[in-house]
Amino acid sequence: MKSKVLTVEHLNVAVEDRTLIKDLSFSVYGGALTCVTGENGVGKTTLVKALLKCKRHSTKQVHFLVRPDEVQYVPQFRNVDDDYPLKIKDFVSLSLQNSFLPWLTKSEKNRIQKVLEMTKLTEIENEPLGRASGGQKQRAYLAQALVTDPKLLILDETTASLDKESRIYLLQVVVDIIKRTGAAVMFITHDPELIRRFGDYNLEIANHHGVMHEVKGDQASC
Amino acid sequence: MLEYAFMRYGFIASFFISILCGFMGVFVVSRRTSFFTHTLSEIGFAGAAFGLFIGTSPVIGMLIFTILSSLMIGTVGNKVSRRESSISVFSGLFIGLGILFLSLANTQSSYATNILFGSIVGIGVNDLKTLITLSVIIIIAILLIYRRLKYNSFDGTGSHFNAGYDTAISIIFLILLASTVSVTAQIVGSLLIFALLTIPASAAKFFVHNVWGMIFLTFIFSLVGTWAGLYFSYITDWPVSFFIAAIESAFYLVAISYDRLKNHD
Ligand SMILES: Nc1ncnc2c1ncn2[C@@H]1O[C@H](COP(=O)(O)OP(=O)(O)O)[C@@H](O)[C@H]1O
Numbered sequence: 001m002k003s004k005v006l007t008v009e010h011l012n013v014a015v016e017d018r019t020l021i022k023d024l025s026f027s028v029y030g031g032a033l034t035c036v037t038g039e040n041g042v043g044k045t046t047l048v049k050a051l052l053k054c055k056r057h058s059t060k061q062v063h064f065l066v067r068p069d070e071v072q073y074v075p076q077f078r079n080v081d082d083d084y085p086l087k088i089k090d091f092v093s094l095s096l097q098n099s100f101l102p103w104l105t106k107s108e109k110n111r112i113q114k115v116l117e118m119t120k121l122t123e124i125e126n127e128p129l130g131r132a133s134g135g136q137k138q139r140a141y142l143a144q145a146l147v148t149d150p151k152l153l154i155l156d157e158t159t160a161s162l163d164k165e166s167r168i169y170l171l172q173v174v175v176d177i178i179k180r181t182g183a184a185v186m187f188i189t190h191d192p193e194l195i196r197r198f199g200d201y202n203l204e205i206a207n208h209h210g211v212m213h214e215v216k217g218d219q220a221s222c
Numbered sequence: 223m224l225e226y227a228f229m230r231y232g233f234i235a236s237f238f239i240s241i242l243c244g245f246m247g248v249f250v251v252s253r254r255t256s257f258f259t260h261t262l263s264e265i266g267f268a269g270a271a272f273g274l275f276i277g278t279s280p281v282i283g284m285l286i287f288t289i290l291s292s293l294m295i296g297t298v299g300n301k302v303s304r305r306e307s308s309i310s311v312f313s314g315l316f317i318g319l320g321i322l323f324l325s326l327a328n329t330q331s332s333y334a335t336n337i338l339f340g341s342i343v344g345i346g347v348n349d350l351k352t353l354i355t356l357s358v359i360i361i362i363a364i365l366l367i368y369r370r371l372k373y374n375s376f377d378g379t380g381s382h383f384n385a386g387y388d389t390a391i392s393i394i395f396l397i398l399l400a401s402t403v404s405v406t407a408q409i410v411g412s413l414l415i416f417a418l419l420t421i422p423a424s425a426a427k428f429f430v431h432n433v434w435g436m437i438f439l440t441f442i443f444s445l446v447g448t449w450a451g452l453y454f455s456y457i458t459d460w461p462v463s464f465f466i467a468a469i470e471s472a473f474y475l476v477a478i479s480y481d482r483l484k485n486h487d
């Protein structure tokens with residue numbers, strides 16, 4: 001039972017007047033991990049940004065089948081330096097925007113605790129995010145997206161700066177979430193091993209064109 | 223000391239200014255708009271002089287200038303406003319414009335310089351009323367947009383992609399900031415307001431790591447600094463703004479020393 005959360009049809013992706021990707025069509029399904037791959041600079045991030053612009057108002061080319069607040073994007077770059085003051089758990093709570101209350105409700109607090117456990121951040125939840133390691137920061141970014149219970153989660157090179165162990169750990173968390181909640185995940189990456197091991201689909205972008213195919217899983221062998 | 227009305231008013235005014243600085247300062251610092259806040263003082267000075275020049279009240283001129291520049295920064299983008307060179311250019315330009323308007327207006331120039339160097343001592347009942355009204359408005363406005371402002375201020379990138387009306391939130395905040403600077407500058411001088419909007423909040427973030435905690439501690443730092451400043455000024459007859467600036471700076475030095483000790487041993 002796979003539900004579509006996003007369809008893209010005949011989309012051209014451009015920056016300024018340079019076309020990066022031509023005539024791109026693909027769909028993203030719930031309960032599956034869709035990898036997006038391609039050389040640096042082919043326009044993966046630009047594609048995602050173009051998609052997000054249509055989150056509120058679907059167009060002929062980009063059609064979202066989920067509400068705007070059910071989509072979470074974890075950007076490739078973030079302004080979090082060593083001085084960043086907020087505790088990890090307070091950073092995670094920032095994305096909770098479905099209420100106007102200036103304080104967190106009981107159920108929101110429970111939700112935060114659950115997500116911190118899932119991402120193994122409970123032990124350091126009271127540390128300032130600025131002091132966290134690279135892997136912990138990425139897990140905090142992931143947790144901030146997860147706390148909203150998204151139907152579509154877009155990860156932009158979230159594992160790029162991590163060592164092998166942390167990459168696999170992070171992806172395992174993501175795959176767990178997919179199984180448990182049926183969320184759809186778009187995962188921009190360069191890592192062939194992660195694609196082989198965890199991916200369901202792979203959207204490969206090269207020569208200004210994108211093709212999507214199913215990944216022959218070898219999960220059994222891992 | 224409290225038998226004098228001007229001292230009582232000073233203490234009461236300090237309380238409300240500290241509330242304002244608690245609520246606004248934390249966001250000013252987390253958004254890295256300290257530089258812009260400083261420029262706002264000079265823009266405000268030019269605006270006040272312009273108000274005198276065209277014959278309306280200085281506060282109107284000040285509000286027009288500061289709100290227009292906030293709109294400009296909010297729409298054209300923050301990047302420009304953070305670049306140090308453009309800050310110097312703006313500061314220079316607006317101080318120059320202020321001096322020009324003052325000389326053209328040719329009246330009451332002491333009033334406009336008061337806007338830069340005013341003092342918390344010697345304010346009246348009406349000033350107090352204005353301050354209380356402003357505090358209430360700012361607190362209500364911030365509480366109404368609290369979650370959105372928090373996201374936008376503490377995770378600008380995340381908020382930009384994942385929350386709607388992001389630019390609107392930035393602009394609302396800058397307008398609140400412009401109004402705070404303009405109104406309080408009439409009463410205590412914009413240089414003091416600049417110090418109180420930036421230094422206590424910069425110190426507080428080294429001690430507490432959640433937003434409400436930072437708001438509260440910023441309020442405390444600001445209140446202790448202004449009240450102690452008033453007291454020392456009363457017994458020494460030195461300018462109160464000096465004591466306030468010195469005490470707040472001391473808080474900041476203690477904060478960074480504390481941070482060094484905690485994280486480097
Ligand atoms: N705002 C922009 N203005 C001009 N060029 C841009 C902008 N953003 C990205 N580019 C260019 O578009 C191309 C694709 O960038 P990007 O989507 O970030 O690539 P990827 O994420 O696949 O590595 C690059 O050549 C980059 O230099």
Ligand SMILES: [Mg+2]
Pocket residue numbers: 044045046076156157
């Ligand atoms: Mg990219």
